[in-house]
Amino acid sequence: MDVLYFAWVRERIGQPKERIESNPATVMDLVNQLRAREPRYEAAFADLGALRVAVDQELSDFDAPLKNAREVAFFPPMTGG
Amino acid sequence: MDVLYFAWVRERIGQPKERIESNPATVMDLVNQLRAREPRYEAAFADLGALRVAVDQELSDFDAPLKNAREVAFFPPMTGG
Amino acid sequence: MDIRVQEAPFDLGAETNAFAGRQTGMGAVVTFTGIVRDLDDTRMTAMQIEHYPGMTEKALSKIAEEASSRWNLGDILIIHRFGRLHPDEMIMMVATAARHRADAFQAAEFLMDFLKSRAPFWKKELTGKGDGWVAARDEDEDALTRW
Amino acid sequence: MDIRVQEAPFDLGAETNAFAGRQTGMGAVVTFTGIVRDLDDTRMTAMQIEHYPGMTEKALSKIAEEASSRWNLGDILIIHRFGRLHPDEMIMMVATAARHRADAFQAAEFLMDFLKSRAPFWKKELTGKGDGWVAARDEDEDALTRW
Numbered sequence: 001m002d003v004l005y006f007a008w009v010r011e012r013i014g015q016p017k018e019r020i021e022s023n024p025a026t027v028m029d030l031v032n033q034l035r036a037r038e039p040r041y042e043a044a045f046a047d048l049g050a051l052r053v054a055v056d057q058e059l060s061d062f063d064a065p066l067k068n069a070r071e072v073a074f075f076p077p078m079t080g081g
Numbered sequence: 082m083d084v085l086y087f088a089w090v091r092e093r094i095g096q097p098k099e100r101i102e103s104n105p106a107t108v109m110d111l112v113n114q115l116r117a118r119e120p121r122y123e124a125a126f127a128d129l130g131a132l133r134v135a136v137d138q139e140l141s142d143f144d145a146p147l148k149n150a151r152e153v154a155f156f157p158p159m160t161g162g
Numbered sequence: 163m164d165i166r167v168q169e170a171p172f173d174l175g176a177e178t179n180a181f182a183g184r185q186t187g188m189g190a191v192v193t194f195t196g197i198v199r200d201l202d203d204t205r206m207t208a209m210q211i212e213h214y215p216g217m218t219e220k221a222l223s224k225i226a227e228e229a230s231s232r233w234n235l236g237d238i239l240i241i242h243r244f245g246r247l248h249p250d251e252m253i254m255m256v257a258t259a260a261r262h263r264a265d266a267f268q269a270a271e272f273l274m275d276f277l278k279s280r281a282p283f284w285k286k287e288l289t290g291k292g293d294g295w296v297a298a299r300d301e302d303e304d305a306l307t308r309w
Numbered sequence: 310m311d312i313r314v315q316e317a318p319f320d321l322g323a324e325t326n327a328f329a330g331r332q333t334g335m336g337a338v339v340t341f342t343g344i345v346r347d348l349d350d351t352r353m354t355a356m357q358i359e360h361y362p363g364m365t366e367k368a369l370s371k372i373a374e375e376a377s378s379r380w381n382l383g384d385i386l387i388i389h390r391f392g393r394l395h396p397d398e399m400i401m402m403v404a405t406a407a408r409h410r411a412d413a414f415q416a417a418e419f420l421m422d423f424l425k426s427r428a429p430f431w432k433k434e435l436t437g438k439g440d441g442w443v444a445a446r447d448e449d450e451d452a453l454t455r456w
Contacts, residue, residue: 190341
């Protein structure tokens with residue numbers, strides 16, 4: 001599964017994309033695995049209220065299942081237009 | 082005082098503009114003077130609900146006074162845009 | 163504020179670029195363009211637009227000033243044609259510029275609602291079978307009550 | 310429906326003319342243009358726009374399809390840029406065509422409201438004193454509730 005980061009999430013984690021070989025059951029499980037890795041992940045995921053998540057390029061929720069997901073992306077609220 | 086007609090009011094009366102030498106006190110007095118003239122005026126002013134009036138190029142009412150008015154215009158509801 | 167009442171065609175794209183280009187610090191530009199169309203399928207060959215020279219300019223200025231006082235705007239452009247127009251020709255345009263999009267949108271809608279029912283223009287549809295004045299629509303008059 | 314996500318500038322006037330020109334039987338065309346501006350007077354020198362390739366196009370298509378299903382529209386155009394832009398450059402535009410003006414206006418406002426908060430773009434302001442990500446505004450999120 002590919003995990004993508006955008007905007008300040010990308011900056012805090014220090015990379016735009018990485019490959020995860022584990023199989024987390026939900027987005028929240030993935031977040032917890034990442035948080036346990038290094039302080040930069042903990043900093044990026046400190047306030048989930050300030051984050052949005054997309055699963056396979058569709059906006060999703062932190063309790064969404066990740067079965068068969070190929071791509072998960074984390075980013076701050078969008079500011080298009 | 083100049084009296085102007087637009088759209089189908091102009092067509093019914095048969096002219097775009099004429100000069101009135103009388104001094105009607107209100108728009109309604111002017112309408113009644115015109116109605117008394119000829120059938121084409123009566124036809125044009127048959128239904129005042131279908132007409133609008135401007136006094137000196139400002140939308141006005143049929144009971145508006147005409148003291149010092151230089152220009153009165155009659156026309157159907159506007160269809161700009 | 164730029165208000166033009168003219169018989170000649172205008173170039174929507176060139177006017178829009180020029181309008182947007184002369185704004186400073188405005189984040190939002192909205193344009194509306196009205197196009198001659200045969201909505202009732204009456205095979206309209208042309209539209210004759212009559213107006214009230216003198217009052218037209220005053221009425222448009224008044225409507226634009228009212229919009230400027232209600233919303234935080236950078237600028238307003240109104241172009242309205244008269245004379246004989248053919249299907250698919252552009253009748254008129256408005257453009258508004260504002261710092262925020264809500265002001266630009268609302269002012270443009272306000273301008274259009276008042277232009278429809280308070281600016282002295284009248285439209286006549288010319289068809290092969292006869293000509294007819296376009297009647298004012300109740301919903302256009304009703305649209306004014308929201309402002 | 311024409312949706313473009315691009316780094317290159319676009320010509321607002323040319324796009325507007327082309328869009329209006331390819332409509333048939335549409336009486337109303339509305340455009341919205343977003344322009345880089347320094348609202349907070351932070352002396353912004355540039356704006357860096359990041360997006361999520363792949364998801365961006367999907368999100369814009371979904372928003373445009375939703376607008377098409379809600380209003381009686383002839384066509385929709387969306388152009389949104391990414392990369393480094395400077396003050397007074399155009400960031401994006403939408404255009405809508407409809408038989409009646411209310412549909413064209415409402416669809417354009419709907420597109421903008423959803424583009425603001427549901428299309429994966431992020432803006433960073435670059436200034437002499439440091440850079441900062443533009444925060445989403447509560448009022449932009451609130452604007453979605455009206456639809």
